[in-house]
Amino acid sequence: MPAAIKGSITIEGQSVTITNPDKPLWPEQSITKRIYLEKLAALSPYLLRYLRNRLLTVIRYPHGVEGKSFYQKNAPEPLPPFIRTVIHEDINYISLDGLPGLLWLGNLAALEFHPSLHYAGSSLPCEWMIDLDPSREVEPRIMEATAIVGEVLKSLGLSSVPKTSGATGVQIIVPIKQGVTFDELRKVGHLVGRYVTEKHPGLFTLERLKKQRGDKIYFDYLQHYRGKTLAAPYTPRARPLATVSTPLTWDEVIRNVSPEEFHLLNIEERLRVMGDLIEQLPPQPIELVIAGLR
Known part of the structure; x- marks a missing residue:
């Protein structure tokens, strides 16, 4: 500059x-x-x-x-x-x-x-995002939870990219073709959310009220909707360590990386080496999953 x-x-x-x-x-x-x-x-x-x-x-x-x-x-x-x-x-x-x-x-x-x-000017989603929101400020299980959701999506034929929120949570991004609606994605999100909470009741919750979640991770499929926002990929965050919302590889998730590892002082080198992991993933066949729910 x-x-x-x-x-x-x-x-x-x-x-x-x-x-x-x-x-x-x-x-x-x-x-x-x-x-x-x-x-x-x-x-x-x-x-x-x-x-x-x-x-x-x-x-x-x-x-x-x-x-x-x-x-x-x-x-x-x-x-x-x-x-x-x-x-x-x-x-x-x-x-x-x-x-x-x-x-x-x-x-x-x-x-x-x-x-x-x-x-702007559209009512259709650009991509699909699931937000995993910890109830605790420090949540050592967040990558475990991310890996579980990633495997469920994979079982549905959907590849995805996890990214740190830059704060405490993780969002899982599924690229999609234009034409899918927010309501259709909510139905798939509810299906996945119910499945992981039933399989791992000590880890996930669908409870929206934070005071009633205990120490569970909120599987938030509702935030992805018209009029709502989520932290952009690569946005800095106003956290003490200047963390950046960073897309991850699934190998990094399995290795239990910490969101604090990715910040303004080292993100340039990572991007030079890895590029944009989200852009590298083509649109996924979410339409097939939606059709199966009809």
Whole structure:
């Protein structure tokens, strides 16, 4: 990324204002805003793939991860000319087109990117995601649970890619062809969720209320729906170690990797070696599973 000149950088022909480049955003990792913007630029070929043409919610931390935060759905004013917005249900969402917009948001201390699960103007899902949400802050069984769900999907003829949420959970992603509906995916999700909770009642739960889950991992098939969001692949997270939501191999899941192993200071090297594991998986025949439920 070009060095800041008089408080701005030129990216793809657009001038992006940079303020307070030395402000600490992740103090524990010594990551300043300048470093963060450099890492965002390196992540952009991967992160933007899952943000483009979607309705974007960001979480901003004006004083870094140790300060207060707020969710932002409505695009903040004033907007630079390279930011495109889309009105959906009376909210003026940002819909990112490229790196200038990503860095503009990074300068506003947007540390997390949570896109809609459908494209702007569409009511159909872009992919299918199952969210495994631990009830405990530290959950040593999360990779065990992930492997179990992966095997069930495989038994249905569906390959998938697990990814860390960057926090405590894991999402399992199944690429799909356009045309499948959210409601159809919910039916498959409910089927898989019931199966794993019946087979492993001490590990999984379908209970939505956290206070009633005990120490079980919530198999959340309901979050994947219109109007909802999940952490984008490759989004940074506002956690002390600057973790990044990272796609995994199934071998890594079996080895019980920790989500804390993947962060802003090492994600570039991983991507150089492994590329985007999600993009490498073709759309799966979910239509056959849906047809079998009719």
